Each structure stands twice: as structure tokens, then as C-alpha cells.
Amino acid sequence: MTKLSATIRKMLTGLTILGKKMMFWRKKAPAPKFLRIRKAKPGETVLEVKGITKRFPGVVANDHIDFKIKAGEIHGLLGENGAGKSTLMNIIYGLYKADKGEIFINGEKVTISSPVDAIEHKIGMIHQHITLVPEFTVLENIVLGMKREKGLLGLGLKEERNKVLELSKKFGLEIPLDAKVKELPIGVQQKVEILRTLYRGAEILILDEPTTSLVPHEVDKLFTSLRVMVRKGLTIVFITHRIREALKVCDRITVLKLGKVRGILEMKGATPKKLVEMMVGKEIEISKSIMFAKLTKKRISPVRRSKKPILVVRNLKVLEKKVPVVRDCSFEIYKGEIFGLAGVTGNGQKQLLDTMIGLRKADKGDILINGKNIRDLSTFDILNLGCVYIPGDRIKEGILPLVTVAENLILGCHKDKQFCKKRFFLSWLDLKSLSGTSKELISGYSIKTPNEKALAATLSGGNIQRIMIARAFSRPASVLIADNPTRGLDALSTEFVLKKLIECKSKGIAVLLLSENLDELLKLCDRMGAIYRGEIVDTFERKNFNKYKIGLAMTGGRG
Amino acid sequence: MINFEIAKLKLLFPRLRPYLLAVLAGFGVVGVLITLMGRNPLDAFSTIITVPLGTAHGLTETFKKFVPILLAGFAYAIPFHARLFNVGGWGQLLFGGIAVTIVGLSLSHSPPPLFLFVPLLILVGFLAGALWAVVPAVLRAYFGVHPVISTIMMNFIAVYLVNYVASTAPWAETEAAFAGHPKTLPLPTEARLPPLGIGGHAGLIVAIIVALAVYFLMKKSILGYEIKAVGANPTAAQVFGISIKRVTLLSLILGGAMAGLAGAIEVMGVHGRLIEGMEFTVGASLGIFGILSALMCACNPIGLPISAFFMSMLIVGADAMQRTMMIPVEVVFVAIVLMVLFIMMLGEKMKMR
Numbered sequence: 001m002t003k004l005s006a007t008i009r010k011m012l013t014g015l016t017i018l019g020k021k022m023m024f025w026r027k028k029a030p031a032p033k034f035l036r037i038r039k040a041k042p043g044e045t046v047l048e049v050k051g052i053t054k055r056f057p058g059v060v061a062n063d064h065i066d067f068k069i070k071a072g073e074i075h076g077l078l079g080e081n082g083a084g085k086s087t088l089m090n091i092i093y094g095l096y097k098a099d100k101g102e103i104f105i106n107g108e109k110v111t112i113s114s115p116v117d118a119i120e121h122k123i124g125m126i127h128q129h130i131t132l133v134p135e136f137t138v139l140e141n142i143v144l145g146m147k148r149e150k151g152l153l154g155l156g157l158k159e160e161r162n163k164v165l166e167l168s169k170k171f172g173l174e175i176p177l178d179a180k181v182k183e184l185p186i187g188v189q190q191k192v193e194i195l196r197t198l199y200r201g202a203e204i205l206i207l208d209e210p211t212t213s214l215v216p217h218e219v220d221k222l223f224t225s226l227r228v229m230v231r232k233g234l235t236i237v238f239i240t241h242r243i244r245e246a247l248k249v250c251d252r253i254t255v256l257k258l259g260k261v262r263g264i265l266e267m268k269g270a271t272p273k274k275l276v277e278m279m280v281g282k283e284i285e286i287s288k289s290i291m292f293a294k295l296t297k298k299r300i301s302p303v304r305r306s307k308k309p310i311l312v313v314r315n316l317k318v319l320e321k322k323v324p325v326v327r328d329c330s331f332e333i334y335k336g337e338i339f340g341l342a343g344v345t346g347n348g349q350k351q352l353l354d355t356m357i358g359l360r361k362a363d364k365g366d367i368l369i370n371g372k373n374i375r376d377l378s379t380f381d382i383l384n385l386g387c388v389y390i391p392g393d394r395i396k397e398g399i400l401p402l403v404t405v406a407e408n409l410i411l412g413c414h415k416d417k418q419f420c421k422k423r424f425f426l427s428w429l430d431l432k433s434l435s436g437t438s439k440e441l442i443s444g445y446s447i448k449t450p451n452e453k454a455l456a457a458t459l460s461g462g463n464i465q466r467i468m469i470a471r472a473f474s475r476p477a478s479v480l481i482a483d484n485p486t487r488g489l490d491a492l493s494t495e496f497v498l499k500k501l502i503e504c505k506s507k508g509i510a511v512l513l514l515s516e517n518l519d520e521l522l523k524l525c526d527r528m529g530a531i532y533r534g535e536i537v538d539t540f541e542r543k544n545f546n547k548y549k550i551g552l553a554m555t556g557g558r559g
Numbered sequence: 560m561i562n563f564e565i566a567k568l569k570l571l572f573p574r575l576r577p578y579l580l581a582v583l584a585g586f587g588v589v590g591v592l593i594t595l596m597g598r599n600p601l602d603a604f605s606t607i608i609t610v611p612l613g614t615a616h617g618l619t620e621t622f623k624k625f626v627p628i629l630l631a632g633f634a635y636a637i638p639f640h641a642r643l644f645n646v647g648g649w650g651q652l653l654f655g656g657i658a659v660t661i662v663g664l665s666l667s668h669s670p671p672p673l674f675l676f677v678p679l680l681i682l683v684g685f686l687a688g689a690l691w692a693v694v695p696a697v698l699r700a701y702f703g704v705h706p707v708i709s710t711i712m713m714n715f716i717a718v719y720l721v722n723y724v725a726s727t728a729p730w731a732e733t734e735a736a737f738a739g740h741p742k743t744l745p746l747p748t749e750a751r752l753p754p755l756g757i758g759g760h761a762g763l764i765v766a767i768i769v770a771l772a773v774y775f776l777m778k779k780s781i782l783g784y785e786i787k788a789v790g791a792n793p794t795a796a797q798v799f800g801i802s803i804k805r806v807t808l809l810s811l812i813l814g815g816a817m818a819g820l821a822g823a824i825e826v827m828g829v830h831g832r833l834i835e836g837m838e839f840t841v842g843a844s845l846g847i848f849g850i851l852s853a854l855m856c857a858c859n860p861i862g863l864p865i866s867a868f869f870m871s872m873l874i875v876g877a878d879a880m881q882r883t884m885m886i887p888v889e890v891v892f893v894a895i896v897l898m899v900l901f902i903m904m905l906g907e908k909m910k911m912r
Contacts, residue, residue: 380801
């Protein structure tokens with residue numbers, strides 16, 4: 001219902017904008033805005049916010065935030081999940097309305113009540129996730145929804161093409177304009193988003209966690225183009241929680257914590273240690289941290305390998321629309337071992353996991369847990385055999401948005417004896433045990449929520465992930481399947497998840513860990529397999545771990 | 560203490576505000592309509608409120624409408640929590656009525672005593688409604704057919720099945736057609752719901768028990784939990800071992816059973832027989848009124864009795880208004896429909912913020 005209404009709302013906004021355009025249709029179009037990039041003197045303040053305060057039920061997301069951005073800089077906005085970075089930028093972009101506070105652009109006070117206003121003030125935002133139409137070409141995506149000078153019919157793509165080309169050359173964002181967006185890698189799609197924003201005349205670009213879905217070499221490329229753009233006179237706000245990235249690309253960094261500005265650092269004085277302390281306080285000891293550990297060959301905790309493997313996958317073959325997506329996949333995981341599966345997204349990992357938890361049927365091969373073949377069991381039975389799953393897409397597969405946190409925490413174990421009582425021929429939830437357990441889990445896993453009865457949809461991504469973790473680790477298990485358990489998390493949450501994974505290992509659980517972050521796998525795993533096109537092409541022992549060799553295997557090269 | 564109560568009210572008010580606004584807006588528009596007809600809207604409104612609430616007969620009639628509307632409301636509300644739209648309350652209600660009539664008439668030669676016969680027939684109605692919902696449920700769970708389509712088709716079948724039963728040999732009343740509507744022979748008195756004074760008939764007790772049962776089912780049972788989980792996020796529910804097929808089947812069938820109960824009670828408590836078109840009350844099917852009241856309260860099991868009572872009050876009031884003031888009942892339907900639309904509109908708006 002909500003989705004539908006959101007769509008209708010979007011359509012209505014679209015119509016209003018269209019209406020506005022039609023009214024001015026006959027007027028002579030002004031010179032395109034994007035060609036007159038104003039030469040602001042470097043160092044001059046282009047955007048300033050004063051005393052921005054925004055409350056959400058139960059949380060002060062922004063608490064009197066003062067913040068300045070100078071022309072021609074890359075300004076980092078660093079902070080934990082829920083520190084208020086995205087809220088602040090959404091206010092500047094007109095998506096939220098601040099309860100209090102003022103916004104100044106070039107020293108003039110402005111009110112921004114919608115993204116249309118923001119674009120008029122030359123502010124553009126690029127969101128964490130790609131918002132392009134996959135079926136359209138790059139050029140169509142860039143031009144989509146823009147006012148054109150020639151009539152309402154016909155796309156007028158020819159005239160626009162030159163403008164787009166000029167822009168892309170100027171800012172070093174060279175993209176094949178006629179390729180369909182769905183055929184491009186994520187890194188290039190992001191460039192399309194940036195180009196689209198520039199095409200609309202933005203001079204201040206806000207990038208919300210742009211590196212989340214990029215692989216390392218794409219991150220490097222993105223940073224290079226950001227540098228070029230700044231040199232050509234743009235100003236960039238870079239929202240991130242990754243300290244290394246902030247240090248690598250920013251000129252100045254503003255650190256937010258719990259809705260307040262913790263400090264503004266020039267690049268000269270910034271060290272990782274200082275930033276971690278400002279960002280998370282003294283809660284993480286860097287010397288002991290797993291996340292900030294250097295990649296060493298030292299084991300984080302010993303393996304106690306028994307002779308019998310707990311989880312065995314043997315010659316597994318899975319078909320999707322009659323095409324094999326997992327082919328001849330074999331591996332085994334022993335007690336107290338973390339087995340990593342490294343691969344570029346879309347190489348059959350999802351289908352492999354779906355088959356392992358019973359959502360898909362295998363075409364050939366076996367999956368054994370403690371010697372029992374689970375190939376033809378239902379998901380419910382597989383979970384009851386002691387298999388615990390942390391889904392990769394927490395929003396799509398992990399959370400029940402309009403259901404309470406407590407009820408989310410017991411999803412999957414709601415039929416366990418602890419919560420389920422039989423009375424009057426029916427099974428009933430034991431509400432006392434439910435609220436007791438959920439309170440324990442909320443405090444034990446530091447889930448930030450007003451209480452256990454809050455709706456899960458009101459929680460931030462990091463806290464939703466904590467629900468996933470709490471749910472998985474609160475159940476006795478012999479196998480843990482964790483699909484990117486730290487994806488999109490901040491330092492503190494990541495550290496937390498990594499520690500919990502190592503705890504699992506020490507409890508003797510066999511862990512299958514999937515991650516897009518190769519560094520993470522290198523730190524945690526005892527053995528690692530590289531998956532490419534649904535096939536495990538190579539397996540590495542910890543003593544033979546080599547980033548480049550594994551990377552090569554992930555992309556299909558053997559050696 | 561008083562402060563605490565005031566604080567509580569203050570918390571409650573923002574949640575009730577859309578409802579109050581919607582009621583005001585609905586009646587506002589209708590007031591204009593009535594004025595345009597040259598009548599006094601205040602008189603009309605006072606009739607609508609005082610007759611169903613202020614007179615014994617009116618209250619009895621209101622309760623008689625309340626029971627089937629509430630049950631038909633649950634027929635929509637229960638599957639709705641799993642995001643399944645059961646608009647087949649109408650047909651399920653009729654099939655409940657058909658089954659009760661056939662079983663009741665076939666036992667009429669040597670009827671069992673009332674305390675056995677009535678529960679038996681209520682069970683028959685329950686099962687028949689469930690059976691009528693099995694078809695859309697199976698179509699949804701195994702073939703992916705949208706329940707809106709399948710339940711509407713099943714409505715048509717049920718309507719013509721009533722026609723058939725009410726005009727075919729062993730059941731039909733052959734003498735003197737009832738205002739042109741085909742009807743069956745009357746059920747024996749042992750199969751009638753005993754009257755309940757001002758509360759109408761004993762169906763009210765059934766309705767109250769069902770309302771409590773549904774409340775506990777949705778709030779506290781594993782099935783209710785699974786229904787909510789599937790409604791909130793079917794993929795996540797599936798990943799964590801909940802069978803979507805099972806939830807689809809159970810919630811739709813349970814919804815159908817509720818409507819079947821409504822049909823049984825309507826036959827046993829009000830008409831005493833099956834009559835073609837009996838499910839129509841002042842112009843629309845009881846099944847539709849059930850859906851409307853469920854929409855009014857966002858399918859909340861506590862809100863539904865309230866909105867169903869409000870709806871039956873309006874129906875009885877509208878009827879009285881038509882008889883005493885010659886204002887057509889349709890005017891009140893305009894108000895009802897507007898209220899539902901306003902509530903949904905304001906509710907969606909609140910969600911967006």
C-alpha cells in the first residue's frame with residue numbers, strides 16, 4: 001500500500017513539474033545553466049548551515065548543527081550510523097524539513113523545501129543506491145525528466161547529446177552514452193548518476209556513502225574523478241563512515257556523533273586514530289580491534305579442526321531458467337572453522353545460499369549437515385537442524401518492517417519451545433518470554449530502539465543488522481551462514497559483528513562467510529574458496545592467502 | 560491521576576484525529592446535499608443518531624445488522640494482514656446461508672433439540688464459508704491467481720446458486736412468491752437463533768466470542784504472528800522458515816469461514832430461510848459493508864467492532880431517515896463512502912510524514 005501511494009505521489013509530483021514546464025514552454029529557454037560554472041574563489045564559503053535541529057520520534061537526529069563548506073573542496077562528513085549525516089544532507093537537499101535552523105548559500109539565507117528548490121540553488125545529491133532506469137540508455141537516463149527546448153514530443157536527444165558530451169569531457173566522466181545502463185558495472189552507473197546531477201546544473205554535489213557497493217579499483221577511479229571535478233570548480237560533500245576513505249579523498253572532514261558536530265579537521269592534522277576517537281569515542285581500542293588490524297598471517301583464534309566436517313556441499317548444481325547458475329560446487333566446513341567464499345556479486349552466491357537454506361531446489365548434488373542430507377528438506381526443517389542464516393539483503397530478506405522489534409527478534413525461532421505454547425488446540429506466543437528475551441537481546445546486542453515494541457521500520461540500518469545478528473546468535477547452532485554480515489555498517493557495528501563471528505568459531509560452529517570485502521575475509525577466514533560463474537575455482541589455506549591470487553581467481557583467471 | 564488520563568487522551572487524539580476529521584467531512588458533504596434537496600440537515604442527522612441509539616427497536620435493529628457486518632469485516636481483515644484481499648465475503652456469506660438452509664431443511668422432519676441444532680448449523684455455516692474460500696485460496700497458493708479476481712468470480716457463482724436453491728424442488732417455497740423473490744421453506748423453530756431482548760438475537764453472542772477469538776488469534780497466536788510476518792515481508796518470512804502457502808491457505812479460508820458464519824446467522828436469526836437478495840440491506844451487500852468497515856479501521860481487530868457498529872448505526876439511521884423525512888438512503892451511502900476515502904487518504908498522509 002505504502003509503495004503504491006509513494007508511486008502515485010511520485011507521479012503526481014512529476015505531473016506538477018510537467019505542468020510548470022508546460023506553462024513556460026513557449027518562453028524562450030534561458031542559456032543552459034551548466035555552462036556558466038561560477039568561479040567561486042577557493043576558500044570562500046558556499047554553503048553554511050546554522051543551528052539545524054531535527055527530531056524524529058524518540059531521537060534527536062541533528063542537534064544544533066553548524067557546518068560550513070568552502071568552494072572547491074571535498075568536504076568529508078564522517079560519522080557512525082545514526083550520527084545524523086544523511087539526515088543533515090537530506091535537509092539541505094530538501095527531502096526533510098528541519099525543526100529549527102537556517103541554511104545559507106553564498107551568504108544568502110535560503111529556504112529549501114524540496115529537491116526542486118535544491119537544484120535551483122545548484123545543490124545535487126547522489127544517493128547510496130543507484131536510481132537509474134536499467135532498461136534505458138545512459139543518455140536517456142541523463143535527459144529523463146528534464147525540460148527540453150524543442151517541443152514536448154520527441155526526445156530531442158541529438159541536441160542534448162552534445163551538452164552531455166561536453167560535460168563529461170570537462171569533468172573526466174567519460175561514459176558510453178548509448179550503452180544500456182543495466183549492462184554497465186556499478187562503478188560506471190554511479191558516474192552516470194553524477195553526470196545526471198551535473199547536467200541539472202549542480203555545483204555542490206552531495207554523495208551519500210558512494211563507495212558502499214563499489215569494488216576497490218572502482219573506488220580508486222571514483223576518487224580520481226572527484227579530484228578532477230573539484231579542480232574544475234565543483235564543491236563536493238562526501239558522506240562516509242569509512243575512515244580510510246575519508247582520509248584518502250577529503251580536504252577537510254567534519255565529524256558527527258549522535259547528531260552533534262564533534263569537530264572539524266583539516267587534512268594536515270588528521271590521523272586515523274584521532275578520527276576513530278572523535279567518531280566512536282573510546283569504545284573501540286584500535287590496538288585490539290579486528291577491523292583496524294593489519295592483514296597479518298597471525299591467526300585471530302586457533303582452529304580446532306575435527307576429522308568429520310559439519311557442513312558438506314558435494315557436486316551441487318542449480319539451474320535457473322534452465323541455465324546452470326551453480327555448477328559442480330563442492331566444499332566442506334569443519335567444526336570451529338570460518339570458511340570464506342570470495343566472489344564478485346552475481347557469480348551464483350545468492351543461488352548457492354538459497355539452495356542451502358531450502359528456498360531453491362538443487363538439480364544435482366548433496367548438502368549434508370552433520371551427515372544428514374538436507375537437499376529435499378523445507379527451510380523450516382533446515383533451520384531446525386541447527387543451521388542459522390544471516391541474509392545478505394537485510395531489508396528484502398531479513399526484516400519485517402511494520403512489525404515490532406521483539407517480534408522481529410524471534411522470526412525463525414517463533415516455533416521453539418521457549419516462545420510457543422500449545423493451548424486450546426493452537427500454538428500461542430508466550431508473550432512474557434518474548435518480551436523478556438527481546439529485552440535481553442536489545443541490551444546484549446546494543447540495539448538502539450526506544451523499546452522492544454517499536455516498529456522495526458523506524459530503526460537505522462546498523463540497528464536492523466544488529467537484529468539480524470542477535471536473532472542468529474541467540475539460537476543454538478552448528479552451522480552459521482552469514483552473507484555479507486557487515487555490509488553498509490559503521491566501525492562500531494562492524495567490529496561488533498566480527499567479534500561475534502569469532503565467538504561463533506570458538507563455540508565450535510562451522511561458519512560460511514560471504515563478503516564483498518576481501519580484506520575482511522583475509523582477516524577472519526581459516527580457508528577461502530573463490531567462486532566464479534557458479535563454480536569454486538580455487539581453495540586457499542590461510543598460510544597461502546594472497547590478495548592478488550584470490551582476486552585473480554575471483555575473476556576467472558587461475559594461477 | 561487526572562493528569563495521567565489527560566496525557567493518555569493527548570496521545571490518543573492524534574491517532575483518532577483522521578477519523579474525527581473524516582466523519583466531519585463526510586457528514587459535511589452530505590449536509591450540503593440534504594440542504595440542496597431542500598431539507599434541514601440537522602434534523603436528518605439527529606434522526607440518524609437518535610433512532611438507532613435512542614430507541615429500543617432501533618438498537619435491536621442495529622445489533623442485528625452489526626453481527627453480520629462485523630463477521631464479514633473479519634472476512635476481509637484476517638487475510639488482509641497477510642496482504643491478501645478477500646473481497647469474496649459476499650459469496651462466502653451466501654454459501655454459508657445456503658449450506659445452513661439445506662442442512663436445516665433436511666433435518667426438519669425430526670429436528671434435534673435447539674441446543675444441539677443451533678451450534679450444529681453454526682458450525683455448518685462456518686465450514687461452508689471456509690469451503691467457499693478454499694477455491695481462491697488454492698488458486699492463490701498454488702497458481703498465483705490474484706484473490707481479488709477469484710473471489711469476485713466466486714461471488715457471482717454464489718449469487719446464482721442462491722437463486723437455484725431458492726427456486727428448486729425440495730427446498731423452494733412454491734406457494735406465493737415473497738415479493739417476487741424466490742425463497743426456500745422456513746427452517747424449523749429449533750434451528751432459529753433465540754431472541755436476545757434488546758440485543759437482537761443470540762448471534763450477537765457468537766459475534767462477540769468470534770471478535771475475542773480473532774483478537775487473541777492476531778495478537779498472540781503463532782498463526783497470527785505468521786500471518787503478520789508474511790504480510791510485512793513475504794521474502795523474509797520465507798527465508799526464516801514460514802510457509803507462505805500455508806499462511807495463504809489458512810488466512811483466506813479462515814476469512815471465508817467468518818463470512819460463512821455471518822450467512823448462517825443471517826438465515827437463522829433474521830429471515831429464518833434463504834431468500835434471494837436477503838444479503839442486501841438498504842441497497843448494498845452485507846459483504847460490502849463488512850469490507851467498508853474493515854477499511855475504516857485499517858483492519859485492526861479492536862477497531863473493527865467499533866467501525867462495524869458505527870456502520871450498522873448509519874444503516875439503521877438512514878433507513879429511518881428515509882421513512883420519516885423522505886430523504887433517500889443513498890445520501891448516507893455517500894457519507895459512508897466519503898468517510899472511508901477520507902480515512903484512507905488521511906491515514907496514508909500520516910504514514911508519509
